[in-house]
Amino acid sequence: MSHSRLAAQSLTLAYEDRTVVDGLDLEIPDGRVTVIVGPNACGKSTLLRALGRLLKPSKGSVLLDGAELAGLPGRRIARAIGVLPQSPTPPDGITVTDLVARGRQPYQKWWQQWSPADERAVSEALEHTGTAPLADRPVDELSGGQRQRVWIAMALAQETELLLLDEPTTYLDIAHQVEVLDLVRRLNHERGRTVVAVLHDLNQAARYADHLIAMKDGCIIAEGAPSDIITADLVQAVFGLRSVVVPDPITGSPLVVPGVPWQAPVTATASVPAQDPVSRKQ
Secondary structure, eight states, rough: OOOOOEEEEEEEEEEEEEEEEEEEEEOTTSSSSEEEOSSSTHHHHHHHHHHHTTOOSSSEEEEEEEEGGGGGGGHHHHHHHHEEEEEEEOOOOOHHHHHHHGGGGGBBTTSSSHHHHHHHHHHHHHHHHTTTGGGSSSSSSSSSHHHHHHHHHHHHHHHHHHHEEESSSTTTOHHHHHHHHHHHHHHHHHOOOOOEOOOOOHHHHHHOOOEEEETTTTTTEEEOHHHHHHHHHHHHHHHHEEEEEEOOTTOOEEEEEETTTTTTTOOTTOOOOOOOTOOOOO
């Protein structure tokens, strides 16, 4: 395998007697945004948990800088990998600043509980995520989009080069989904973060990912640049969905348009004249 800071070799993951991922090999491209997609219960969140050492492999290994993750000290891992799980719950009444400051725990020492470096890291995390104006507010009073930005700020305060996000847009409306994903993209572009995210929305994945991993039944069906691998055949194979794949009119990335089985297909050149709703007769 070529060099990658985070990789998996012959990885098998299971819950009790149910195998979810079996014999998987994977390399996460450094300095890129990787998005994992696939149907429900395909193993994508399970894989992300293993990459963040939240789940112990049954067989095989996860490697960080060539060393097995299972054998590394927890503090070293916490300084290298930031993990944002699904729907995290903040402690009651905690303020934004106090929650973000918890990202500095891997750097705390018994003889020095807080330092200028900690202060700088928290301030920069708040600034980069646009949450500085919320610093004194309780987290449980924030909107969903604001809360997700605060959690990402906490992960940023860890100052890790690897950031793992498990369905960061769950339960958010479309405006807040875009807000969070735009932030993730900026963190990659401006700060060089390597990001691995699990997303449900294939079109959002295609728009924001540099590297896409499509999973089904615990296996990787395809991986690569979205423009290289997203086809109608892939969507059918992975999701069981008939579709047409066209260029996104804004970004040029692949856009998956689901087929409608009870209607005849509309040609690409077909158009419908705009109507004025005020002058239209009943």
